[in-house]
Amino acid sequence: MTDAPRRLRVLAAMSGGVDSAVAAARAAEAGHDVTGVHLALSENPKSFRTGARGCCTIEDSHDARRAADVIGIPFYVWDLAERFREDVVDDFVAEYEAGRTPNPCLRCNEKIKFAALLDKALALGFDAVCTGHYATVVTREDGTRELHRASDMAKDQSYVLGVLDERQLAHAMFPLGDTLTTKAEIREEAARRGLFVAKKPDSHDICFIADGDTQGFLAKRLGRAEGDIVDESGTKLGTHEGAYGYTIGQRKGLRIGTPAPDGKPRYVLDISPVDNTVTVGPAASLDVTALTAIRPRWCGTAPTAGPRPYTAQLRAHGEETEVTAETTKDGLAVTFAEPVRGVAPGQAIVLYDGTRVVGSATIASTTRATAGV
Amino acid sequence: MVYLDHAATTPMLPEAVQAMTAQLAVTGNASSLHAAGRRARRTVEEARESLAASLGARPSEVVFTAGGTEADNLAVKGLYWARRDAEPSRTRVLASPVEHHAVLDAVEWLAEHEGARVEWLPVDAYGRVHPDALREAITTDPSDVALVTVMWANNEIGTVQPVAELASVAREFDIPMHSDAVQAFGQLEVDFAASGLAAMTVSGHKIGGPYGIGALLLGREYAPVPVLHGGGQERHVRSGTLDTPAIAAFAAAGRHAVAHREEFVREIGALRDELITAVRAAAPDAVLGGDPDPAGRLPANAHFSFPGCEGDSLLLLLDAQGIECSTGSACTAGVAQPSHVLLATGMTPDLARGTLRFSLGHTSTKEDVAALAEAIGPVVERARSAGLS
Numbered sequence: 001m002t003d004a005p006r007r008l009r010v011l012a013a014m015s016g017g018v019d020s021a022v023a024a025a026r027a028a029e030a031g032h033d034v035t036g037v038h039l040a041l042s043e044n045p046k047s048f049r050t051g052a053r054g055c056c057t058i059e060d061s062h063d064a065r066r067a068a069d070v071i072g073i074p075f076y077v078w079d080l081a082e083r084f085r086e087d088v089v090d091d092f093v094a095e096y097e098a099g100r101t102p103n104p105c106l107r108c109n110e111k112i113k114f115a116a117l118l119d120k121a122l123a124l125g126f127d128a129v130c131t132g133h134y135a136t137v138v139t140r141e142d143g144t145r146e147l148h149r150a151s152d153m154a155k156d157q158s159y160v161l162g163v164l165d166e167r168q169l170a171h172a173m174f175p176l177g178d179t180l181t182t183k184a185e186i187r188e189e190a191a192r193r194g195l196f197v198a199k200k201p202d203s204h205d206i207c208f209i210a211d212g213d214t215q216g217f218l219a220k221r222l223g224r225a226e227g228d229i230v231d232e233s234g235t236k237l238g239t240h241e242g243a244y245g246y247t248i249g250q251r252k253g254l255r256i257g258t259p260a261p262d263g264k265p266r267y268v269l270d271i272s273p274v275d276n277t278v279t280v281g282p283a284a285s286l287d288v289t290a291l292t293a294i295r296p297r298w299c300g301t302a303p304t305a306g307p308r309p310y311t312a313q314l315r316a317h318g319e320e321t322e323v324t325a326e327t328t329k330d331g332l333a334v335t336f337a338e339p340v341r342g343v344a345p346g347q348a349i350v351l352y353d354g355t356r357v358v359g360s361a362t363i364a365s366t367t368r369a370t371a372g373v
Numbered sequence: 374m375v376y377l378d379h380a381a382t383t384p385m386l387p388e389a390v391q392a393m394t395a396q397l398a399v400t401g402n403a404s405s406l407h408a409a410g411r412r413a414r415r416t417v418e419e420a421r422e423s424l425a426a427s428l429g430a431r432p433s434e435v436v437f438t439a440g441g442t443e444a445d446n447l448a449v450k451g452l453y454w455a456r457r458d459a460e461p462s463r464t465r466v467l468a469s470p471v472e473h474h475a476v477l478d479a480v481e482w483l484a485e486h487e488g489a490r491v492e493w494l495p496v497d498a499y500g501r502v503h504p505d506a507l508r509e510a511i512t513t514d515p516s517d518v519a520l521v522t523v524m525w526a527n528n529e530i531g532t533v534q535p536v537a538e539l540a541s542v543a544r545e546f547d548i549p550m551h552s553d554a555v556q557a558f559g560q561l562e563v564d565f566a567a568s569g570l571a572a573m574t575v576s577g578h579k580i581g582g583p584y585g586i587g588a589l590l591l592g593r594e595y596a597p598v599p600v601l602h603g604g605g606q607e608r609h610v611r612s613g614t615l616d617t618p619a620i621a622a623f624a625a626a627g628r629h630a631v632a633h634r635e636e637f638v639r640e641i642g643a644l645r646d647e648l649i650t651a652v653r654a655a656a657p658d659a660v661l662g663g664d665p666d667p668a669g670r671l672p673a674n675a676h677f678s679f680p681g682c683e684g685d686s687l688l689l690l691l692d693a694q695g696i697e698c699s700t701g702s703a704c705t706a707g708v709a710q711p712s713h714v715l716l717a718t719g720m721t722p723d724l725a726r727g728t729l730r731f732s733l734g735h736t737s738t739k740e741d742v743a744a745l746a747e748a749i750g751p752v753v754e755r756a757r758s759a760g761l762s
Binding site for chain 1: 685686688692755758759760
């Protein structure tokens with residue numbers, strides 16, 4: 001957005017991390033009228049950081065405020081904890097409970113950063129919300145917007161923004177998207193700008209699970225629910241303490257006593273919340289050839305009917321894979337050029353046309369290469 | 374820049390700056406016996422006498438602290454510990470629910486850690502404690518009350534408490550009463566002796582003195598248990614090397630405040646009334662917080678709730694236009710919470726979220742009020758469209 005012809009009133013979401021601080025600084029340097037805002041997303045923000053870095057601690061809020069002061073922009077903390085709990089955390093738990101594997105970051109971008117936050121920002125007279133995401137917004141000649149991958153594919157975060165629709169995109173600003181700099185260089189830039197967060201470790205995993213223990217978090221929320229671990233023929237191999245603790249494609253932590261007949265590792269193939277059963281089997285059974293997805297969100301207009309070739313990304317740091325996709329009554333039907341592994345219902349599939357994000361949808365069901373599950 | 378947040382802090386008076394800078398260049402610990410120490414001690418004691426005179430107290434009743442918060446903590450905790458030590462049954466603390474956090478949180482800490490039983494005194498819709506309510510609370514069992522604490526004037530809504538009447542009730546039962554007079558000093562007539570209080574908190578930076586200096590006015594018969602232990606300065610109640618420059622400047626600001634109070638109150642009161650009229654004209658549904666009778670509120674205070682607005686939104690929009698004020702409520706982790714003061718007055722949480730406090734001071738002008746008058750209407754409209762998140 002450095003090509004913006006006019007001075008915009010920009011609300012910069014500042015997590016307290018280095019990326020969002022540099023993004024806000026760049027927006028201000030580009031001549032925009034920038035105000036920083038830290039989103040208080042935790043309903044119990046009283047603790048300073050412990051363990052892995054979260055994004056909702058008092059310390060993060062202080063770091064964001066300090067960065068805003070250095071940049072020389074006003075700074076506020078907005079309490080979106082209730083919305084975040086309802087739209088992101090509760091949804092995250094419910095999805096796991098239903099045997100699916102959600103991505104809360106996409107959900108947060110769709111429902112919080114570019115919905116609750118954006119709506120409030122627009123109502124208050126701001127033109128755009130700025131974040132530290134690595135993605136590029138391209139303005140077409142007719143004024144509409146396209147979302148593209150970041151210039152540096154290694155840092156690209158367009159996947160978690162794939163849920164943004166045209167309106168949301170029209171008010172999004174990603175000042176880091178067009179940089180061909182390494183993370184080390186972003187840190188150098190932060191240091192050069194006097195931003196003390198320059199040396200702060202990267203955030204990772206899920207911000208509201210500060211210690212990184214997703215299983216423990218889910219266990220606390222959902223309780224213990226013992227059930228069977230079975231193979232593809234239905235033979236019981238062991239027990240689990242809650243099917244929600246498993247992810248399709250998971251290999252570690254299955255704690256099955258008897259080895260597989262062929263001696264090869266076994267993976268989670270299916271999670272059935274109805275009978276609280278986890279099915280495991282060989283890697284080959286993970287191969288997915290096609291999927292259906294629901295809740296499509298298009299970055300612009302929906303594709304016209306009929307199968308079309310795209311590339312797809314299935315997880316935040318996943319590789320691109322070639323697919324044929326067509327819109328259906330419920331959403332999307334996707335066929336993979338080559339079988340892929342580790343595809344779980346609940347995950348988002350983001351479709352690309354070259355570097356352009358076409359849209360996204362939530363995976364509902366998969367078709368396996370081998371019969372069985 | 375339009376600064377309408379003097380209750381948060383007000384610019385230092387030139388005579389305070391002068392008194393402070395003159396002392397900063399001079400060496401001397403007021404506890405030392407040599408000439409440098411004697412010189413510093415003389416400065417401190419002269420300041421003590423001056424501040425005592427400004428507040429209707431004896432010099433020996435002035436205990437310097439590092440600010441209002443410390444003085445409040447010393448009074449509340451120290452008096453509680455001393456009273457409980459003397460009579461173990463005295464663990465009941467009677468406090469107003471509209472106190473500043475420096476008192477509120479100290480009282481709650483005593484409840485959580487020191488076995489205090491806190492009784493929040495009832496207040497009316499203006500946040501005022503009535504002497505009868507205090508009497509009623511005490512008479513349930515006068516023998517178990519450790520202390521009473523009720524602020525002189527509220528920092529958010531400006532309501533003035535009937536401090537002398539309350540203190541007289543407490544005195545009847547020989548119960549020490551503390552009052553946080555941080556907001557009152559400089560705006561109201563504050564006479565420690567006449568008030569009948571056992572202890573009273575004042576702060577430097579709210580009256581044009583420096584930050585980090587305050588005092589607890591403490592009746593000579595009271596010996597609170599210290600919060601800070603050390604060299605035994607300040608009647609052994611508050612240890613720590615005396616901050617001679619800040620103390621000299623605090624006293625200078627105190628002299629100015631008292632000497633110019635009547636004229637200040639007349640002018641600032643008129644300006645405040647103008648502000649209230651202007652805000653009401655621009656936002657007719659704004660609800661004035663606190664006592665509408667000017668005699669019952671701080672002359673420099675105006676407080677409003679704007680239905681359907683988030684205080685933070687109002688603040689952000691005014692800030693963007695160079696108008697600086699406050700929501701008046703305390704922050705937890707930077708997240709605005711509905712003010713405990715407003716909730717105590719019976720205001721609904723939603724309405725309590727949309728508040729702004731405008732506080733005037735010695736640098737305030739008609740132009741400041743005019744700028745606010747022009748901005749506030751559209752700002753309220755816009756904040757309302759953003760709604761309550």
